[in-house]
Amino acid sequence: MTVKIGLIGAGGIAQSHINALKKVEQAKIVTVFDLNTEGAQKTAAALGARVTESADALLNPEEIDAVFICVPQFARGDLEEIAAKRGIHVFVEKPLGLELESVGRKEQAIREGGILTSVGYVLRYYDTVQQAKQYLQDKTVHLIQAFRIGGSHPAPWWKQQHMSNGNLGDAVTHQVDMIRYLVGEYKEVTAQFGRNTIKTQNPEATIPDAGAVTFSMESGAVGTITESCISTYHSGSEIKIIGPNFFLQLTGNGKTLTIIDDQQNITITSKQDPVYEQDKAFVEAVAAGSGEAILCGYADGMRTLAFTLAAYKAAEERDTVTI
Ligand SMILES: NC(=O)c1ccc[n+]([C@@H]2O[C@H](COP(=O)([O-])OP(=O)(O)OC[C@H]3O[C@@H](n4cnc5c(N)ncnc54)[C@H](O)[C@@H]3O)[C@@H](O)[C@H]2O)c1
Missing domain, CATH: 3.40.50.720 (NAD(P)-binding Rossmann-like Domain)
Known part of the structure; x- marks a missing residue:
């Protein structure tokens, strides 16, 4: 067909x-x-x-x-x-x-x-992400440490908070989603966002230039996501997932996977086009x-959006928000 x-x-x-x-x-x-x-x-x-x-x-x-x-x-x-x-x-x-x-x-x-x-x-479609998901199935995670740092989308709409929902909402949403996909649902979030540089660099822009998000998961694991969309000299993304008996790391938006435990110390880079x-x-x-x-699917993607919105709400209210 x-x-x-x-x-x-x-x-x-x-x-x-x-x-x-x-x-x-x-x-x-x-x-x-x-x-x-x-x-x-x-x-x-x-x-x-x-x-x-x-x-x-x-x-x-x-x-x-x-x-x-x-x-x-x-x-x-x-x-x-x-x-x-x-x-x-x-x-x-x-x-x-x-x-x-x-x-x-x-x-x-x-x-x-x-x-x-x-x-x-x-990014869920990378074979490396699939391998990470399978590996984590029977693991107890206690800490997640993630970041995505880089430049911004060139389109004017992207720099307007009410059109894009900022870097966390539009680009870092991939990392937010991957953590959910690999470790399970979020429970609570607190966050702070800054506009230290963007307010002078681009006065028209209404998005933050950096964010620091702290969260807990339903499993009891805790973690952080930090992000910047105006970094000139450093860019990249990483999710570190840590348990007492293993270390798992995804870099390059999930393209490269490292797993270290008692049996292995491997690094694999995907050749796939996700x-x-x-x-x-x-x-x-x-x-x-x-x-x-x-x-x-749509209902799944909606839960990732719920986290971003809760993070912005937490920052605005200077409080912990339950997802
Ligand atoms: N999955 C990913 O990795 C990924 C990567 C980049 C962008 N995106 C998403 O894709 C979407 C588009 O991003 P983009 O980078 O292509 O943006 P873009 O600015 O390059 O393109 C947007 C296009 O939409 C058109 N458009 C705008 N409003 C319209 C309307 N009401 N009706 C019809 N056309 C309209 C514009 O003319 C333009 O051609 C965003 O939601 C973005 O977050 C996803």
């Missing part, structure tokens, strides 16, 4: 999906919509696809089996709900939104519509009518 796909948003991440989907045998992008008509036309022409006049017109079940929603989180409106009501399967980029009310409504519509969903927590693995899993799931190979 060929899975006919509509693409909403033809910006940076959409181009990564286009490159990945070209290699997925069953996938065919047939329609494209972007507010930037020129960008949509250029993308569609390269694919032999058609540009639709609106996002609503693209969500036509007569023409597509699945939609890839690749517009930023502030620009999604009720696209997921419309798709669910029309029986169109949904791939949607992370993060799922900026608040929980509309995302919860969408999650309900998705459940009622019985469609398949996949959320772009793409975007390809993620998109292939979704397309094949749609073709087969079964979502088993999808590693993050």
Whole structure:
């Protein structure tokens, strides 16, 4: 079966999906919509696809089996709900939104519509992350130490807190998600965010330039995540997961895994393209009518969003927030 796909948003991440989907045998992008008509036309022409006049017109079940929603989180409106009501399967980029009310409504519509969903927590698809997950299954973790430090997304929307939810909400959400994926659910969070440099460097920006988040997990483990989006001379990401009888570390957004215990001291770097693995899993799931190979569905992605929102609330209220 060929899975006919509509693409909403033809910006940076959409181009990564286009490159990945070209290699997925069953996938065919047939329609494209972007507010930037020129960008949509250029993308569609390269694919032999058609540009639709609106996002609503693209969500036509007569023409597509699945939609890839690749517009930023502030620009999604009720696209997921419309798709669910029309029986169109949904791939949607992370993060799922900026608040929980509309995302919860969408999650309900998705459940009622019985469609398949996949959320772009793409790092879950690395074989190294899968290996880490398997290794941790019977381990007791007591400490998690994570960071993601680097530059910022070039688009103006990204530097507006009400459009992106900042670095923690948009980029570090991958680390937030990976900790959940590997160690289980968060319980409580406290946090502080700074604007020490960004307020003079970029007075238009409303996002923090750094954050320090402390959390506990339902398992009893505790941990920290620190982040910066304006670091010029140092960048990288790391999650260290520590137990009394092992040490596990993921660096490079999960690409490289180190495990040290009594039996081993190994470091493995993945050769996989996780975007390809993620998109292939979704397309094949749609073709087969079964979502088993999808590693993050909508309800799961919503819990990752809940953590980010709780961290910002904790910082604002200078209090501990229960997730
Ligand atoms: N999974 C990942 O690793 C990953 C990586 C990068 C971006 N993302 C996510 O993908 C989303 C898009 O990011 P990006 O980097 O492609 O941004 P971008 O700014 O490069 O592109 C956004 C595109 O959306 C279009 N657009 C904006 N509002 C629209 C609307 N209302 N209707 C139709 N089109 C609209 C813009 O014209 C632009 O072409 C964000 O949610 C981001 O967090 C995920």
